[in-house]
Amino acid sequence: MDKNIVLKTEHIDKYFYDPVEFQVLKNIAFEVEKGEFLTLVGKSGSGKSTLLYILSTMDRDYKGNLIIDNELITGKSVDELATIRNEKIGFVFQFHYLLAEFTCLKNVMIPALKLGKHSPKEIEERAYEKLKMLDMQDQALKPANKLSGGQQQRIAIARALINDPLIIMGDEPTGNLDSKNTDIVFDIFKDLTRNFGQTIIAVTHDDEFAQKSDRTIEMKDGTIIGSHTN
């Protein structure tokens, strides 16, 4: 098998017990290849966010297996998961959660400072590199809250890239953007997958965004009902 699989789920089931027992995910099994731009779609309540939470190693309470980078993630401790997450996963959310008073540069540096693998000077250089990739280097020293929504999302993408993650997970990454900025974010994701071998898994309600991605997994009532190569 010469496919380069970066993430795999095997028969993932998940239940919620409050207020009554309810199976939110049923037998979720799929693989994601390196460099793939994958979108997860489905009606509200179909289980997309619950699944993304598991894929991003933030939820440990499920049945089945999650494998990332050929390593079994299921069963690891909270601390082990935090390390794996910092090293291998970048996050882009609907709301960017930038620290408003901090400069853009500092915001981008934070996940690398937390990881503590490089000196602050090296991290600053890397942060400038990422800002440059996103054409945001001129904004580096501005406080994050002085930028437009679209610009702030680009800073959030630079922040997600700072530790050179294996996978970027997006939870409605364009949910708060107008169509022009949605297109910009889409083009950035496409460029990252095409030219930098980045893998992206994004939950979206935007059908057009999904149809332009490489592959769309469709969920309904906690199951995968389709996987379409676009």
Ligand SMILES: Nc1ncnc2c1ncn2[C@@H]1O[C@H](COP(=O)(O)OP(=O)(O)OP(=O)(O)O)[C@@H](O)[C@H]1O
């Ligand atoms: N903590 C929880 N306890 C109980 N039920 C929950 C919990 N979180 C989510 N659910 C239920 O699980 C189902 C799936 O929710 P989830 O948020 O994963 O759906 P979704 O597809 O991401 O929806 P949306 O598109 O609206 O974000 C829903 O019926 C929701 O009400």
